[in-house]
Amino acid sequence: xxxxxxxxxxxxxxxxxxxxLECSQTMGHDKMYWYQQDPGMELHLIHYSYGVNSTEKGDxxxxxxxxxxxxEHFPLTLESARPSHTSxxxxxxxxxxxxxxxxxxxxxxxxxxx
Amino acid sequence: GENxxxxxxxxxxxxGDSAVIKCTYSDSASNYxxxxxxxxxxxxxxxxxxxxxxxxxxxxxxAVTLNKTAKHFSLHITETQPEDSAVYFCAASIGSGGxxxxxxxxxxxxxxxxx
Numbered sequence: 001x002x003x004x005x006x007x008x009x010x011x012x013x014x015x016x017x018x019x020x021l022e023c024s025q026t027m028g029h030d031k032m033y034w035y036q037q038d039p040g041m042e043l044h045l046i047h048y049s050y051g052v053n054s055t056e057k058g059d060x061x062x063x064x065x066x067x068x069x070x071x072e073h074f075p076l077t078l079e080s081a082r083p084s085h086t087s088x089x090x091x092x093x094x095x096x097x098x099x100x101x102x103x104x105x106x107x108x109x110x111x112x113x114x
Numbered sequence: 115g116e117n118x119x120x121x122x123x124x125x126x127x128x129x130g131d132s133a134v135i136k137c138t139y140s141d142s143a144s145n146y147x148x149x150x151x152x153x154x155x156x157x158x159x160x161x162x163x164x165x166x167x168x169x170x171x172x173x174x175x176x177a178v179t180l181n182k183t184a185k186h187f188s189l190h191i192t193e194t195q196p197e198d199s200a201v202y203f204c205a206a207s208i209g210s211g212g213x214x215x216x217x218x219x220x221x222x223x224x225x226x227x228x229x
Contacts, residue, residue, distance in 0.1 A: 040224065043222075090158070
């Protein structure tokens with residue numbers, strides 16, 4: 001089924017650890033996005049990509065990095081996790097062709113840094 | 115860049131009443147306005163959207179209106195039900211005709227429908 005997948009769904013990790021949050025979509029979308037969201041609160045864009053080998057920083061400063069080596073895959077990495085990184089991370093994607101501006105969201109990864 | 119203001123931040127209504135959430139945007143070049151519903155613990159899901167060449171769009175109990183001159187758009191939910199309880203986000207985008215493929219979101223409205 002065409003969808004956006006995020007793993008892990010929940011992660012508890014200690015301060016200083018390196019973590020990678022995975023995002024994959026099987027919809028053939030070119031554009032992908034990472035948002036940070038505290039539960040029920042505002043969505044903050046932290047990274048986006050318009051295609052393979054294209055990555056940009058979003059509106060919210062973030063200590064994370066992203067890569068886009070394959071169209072369907074857009075992982076987010078934290079080199080050294082801190083308690084301030086505790087949040088929910090949502091991946092999204094949208095198609096390029098036509099007037100399809102709608103973004104579709106993945107189920108999210110809830111991160112707790114101790 | 116674009117700025118989207120959303121009001122109210124919380125809204126409580128009785129089941130069967132109507133609910134209205136309003137958003138304003140700053141960039142007159144914006145031409146795509148989606149609304150997302152996020153239930154507790156779930157991902158945001160698109161419930162309705164409108165483009166700037168249309169003034170109103172309706173889908174069963176939900177409708178969206180757009181006033182380009184005033185740069186504001188609103189979500190209307192009629193005959194509210196407890197399952198409408200969620201956080202609702204408005205957003206604005208310049209759309210695929212330009213170079214900006216980002217959505218700018220409002221801060222969200224927590225809607226509670228009391229039985």
